[in-house]
Amino acid sequence: MTVLYVEQLLTTDGWQQSARVHLQGERIAKIEADAAMQPGDERHAVVVPAMSNLHSHAFQRGMAGLAEARGPSTDDFWSWRETMYRFASRMTPDQLQAVAAQAYVEMLEAGYCRVGEFHYLHHDADARPFADPAEMAGRIAAAAGETGISLTLLPVFYAHASFGGRPPNAIQRRFVHGLDDYQRLIERCKELLSHQSGSVLGVAPHSLRAVTPDELTEVVQLLPESPVHIHIAEQLSEVRDCIAWSGLRPVQWLLDNIEVDARWCLVHATHVDEAEIIGIARSGAIVGLCPITEANLGDGIFPATEFLAAGGQFGIGTDSNVCIGVAGELSLLEYTQRLSCKVRNVIGLRTHSTGMALFQRALSGGASALGAADAGIAEGSIANLVSLAADEPAMICRRGDALIDSWLFAGVGGIVDCVWVRASKQVEQGRHRRRESIRRAYHQAMKELCA
Known part of the structure; x- marks a missing residue:
């Protein structure tokens, strides 16, 4: 089980503070709000639904x-x-x-x-x-x-x-x-x-x-x-x-x-x-x-x-x-x-x-x-998550809804930090885990198509 410690978490019930999010299989097994961080927890400042x-x-x-x-x-x-x-x-x-x-x-x-x-x-x-x-x-x-x-x-x-x-x-x-x-x-x-x-x-x-x-x-x-x-x-x-x-x-x-x-x-x-x-x-x-x-x-x-x-x-x-x-x-x-x-x-x-x-x-x-079962963060839901970089200039000192406003209207890139799809982390520090190999294949395809 992976546990994320999230300072600000946007759930289906609104913003939760100091939350421990337990990921098991493809789902969110448990959410503990107002919790203390535990050894082994993966820390994030802001997490919202993907x-x-x-x-x-x-x-x-x-x-x-x-x-x-x-x-x-x-x-x-x-x-x-x-x-x-x-x-x-x-x-x-x-x-x-x-x-x-x-x-x-x-x-x-x-x-x-x-x-x-x-x-x-x-x-x-x-x-x-x-x-x-x-x-x-x-x-x-x-x-x-x-x-x-x-x-x-x-x-x-x-x-x-x-x-x-x-x-x-x-x-x-x-x-x-x-x-x-x-x-x-x-x-x-x-x-x-x-x-x-x-x-x-x-x-x-x-x-x-x-x-x-x-x-x-x-x-x-x-x-x-x-x-x-x-x-x-x-x-x-x-x-x-x-x-x-x-x-x-x-x-x-x-x-x-x-x-x-x-x-x-x-x-x-x-x-x-x-x-x-x-x-x-x-x-x-x-x-x-x-x-x-x-x-x-x-x-x-x-x-x-x-x-x-x-x-x-x-x-x-x-x-x-x-x-x-x-x-x-x-x-x-x-x-x-x-x-x-x-x-x-x-x-x-x-x-x-x-x-x-x-x-x-x-x-x-x-x-x-799209026929997807879940559209938010809640216990039992599929773990489709995005962490936002709270230290980016547009996000500094923002809390709650102002985080979303600043991401959408004031961000200039670098806001998305990590992305989990079905509890599997595909993006970390803004970069996809297979970015380089996929880009090389794309580069070759485009050379052929534009020849």
């Missing part, structure tokens, strides 16, 4: 920074997508594993403990299926196993180029499945994850653009108790195209035609009206917000204040992995609301810490969206 990253395309970490030159016309999501397609078109299984492992190391060093991998790079570079339908999914699982991050694998069903069942473009064929092939992929992924502790398998219809209504109905029934994730209403042109196809906005079409409930995660949902906001909140679905990517792609600003007022729930994701960080996603979420509303401390509860409100909501929503 966060779930509910939306990632790990392979895109390799192209971060490569789409920042303006073209001859206005750049937007669709021009960025062409760059992404070209990058993805060359990637081998070995390269995918190397890039994913690098992304997962950075997530762990940022304070994430679980990733929802929205995985759609399925086939070989010539678009032919691999002999093993889960060859690429297996490389995602291997990268998660190599780094120690918990995995919610979300194999993507992608069949069409746009609304109305339009045939996919040639460059999209690495992503495409028929329903029978997709079911075989899901069965193979079940086998892969059966040997990986804490893993969860869900389904991910890519978007309303990429599936027909009949296909969507079949896909969500394949794993009836598991998470369902879908991109939706990310771009204004997507909203316009959906209206042209169906007469309805994307979220409204989904709510009217599919049984959306608490196992659903609606990723982005950037462009929603008042009725859609209320409908999502009533359904119990989680909205998956990725503020850094949404800003990078010029998607727009999600109406978080209205959504939260309606009782909605959200989690955060790193999506394109252009810049990976818990603090970055949450602070940008708040700052976009401030810019939109022209006031300060928008998402914080009245008279309470804004950072804590953001952190707790994202913690709960992210774990729920």
